[in-house]
Amino acid sequence: MVTGPDLSAEDARERYVESVLTVVEQVPPGRVTSYGAIAGVVGSGPRRVGNVLARHGAPVPWWRVVRADGSLPPSHEENARPHYLDEGTPLRSTGAVDMPAAFWDPETRE
């Protein structure tokens, strides 16, 4: 009774998504982390992290995930700003996040 493609692979993918979303939820308000940092924790490349958030990021505080240099992906720019103002996230005059001040490392949880 085979129902289709390897469910183990399907399962692994699902677990991966879960771990990424979990990490995002750990990020404290007013702080941010980067795709690369998350990738380091879940053990994968940053592009995959971005891909996961693009597809399944809706339920989590996705605005707390930015690029390594603090700049925001095009999709974030629009909706994230209000959240930053609300949370008091340290911003630079350029509109990017002030990383030294706001970066939260999921590995050390600080």
Next chain:
DNA sequence: CCGGTGACCGCAA
């Protein structure tokens, strides 16, 4: 099988 693409990253001109 191969090439293109993506909410990326880091280094070199």
Next chain:
DNA sequence: ATTGCGGCCACCG
């Protein structure tokens, strides 16, 4: 400061 390029890894046609 900008731009370009390679590396990364999974997905899609």
